[in-house]
Amino acid sequence: xxxxITNLELRDILERGLASGLWSINQFNRTAREPTLPSKEFLxxxxxxxxxxxxxxxxxRRSGHRALL
Numbered sequence: 001x002x003x004x005i006t007n008l009e010l011r012d013i014l015e016r017g018l019a020s021g022l023w024s025i026n027q028f029n030r031t032a033r034e035p036t037l038p039s040k041e042f043l044x045x046x047x048x049x050x051x052x053x054x055x056x057x058x059x060x061r062r063s064g065h066r067a068l069l
Contacts, residue, residue, distance in 0.1 A: 010036045018042075018049055021060025025052040 014036050017023050029035040038049060048054050 007036070011039060014038060015042045018056070019046065019059060020063045021056040021058070024055040025049060027055065 014025070014028050015038050017028065018025065018038060025035075025037065038046075043049055048056065
């Protein structure tokens with residue numbers, strides 16, 4: 001059976017969500033059987049995500065999302 005979404009597309013979704021503060025790597029992969037990780041290039045540009053628990057709350061607020069915290 002063909003997957004509905006490719007690993008590359010999933011990585012793109014992860015990276016966009018990380019950059020906009022929607023989730024951390026750990027949150028994104030919470031229920032995944034095979035974790036999705038950001039690309040080497042993304043991590044070089046955003047080294048704060050070397051910590052898989054890091055969520056960029058400043059980016060979240062700048063994106064216009066309202067925090068529920």
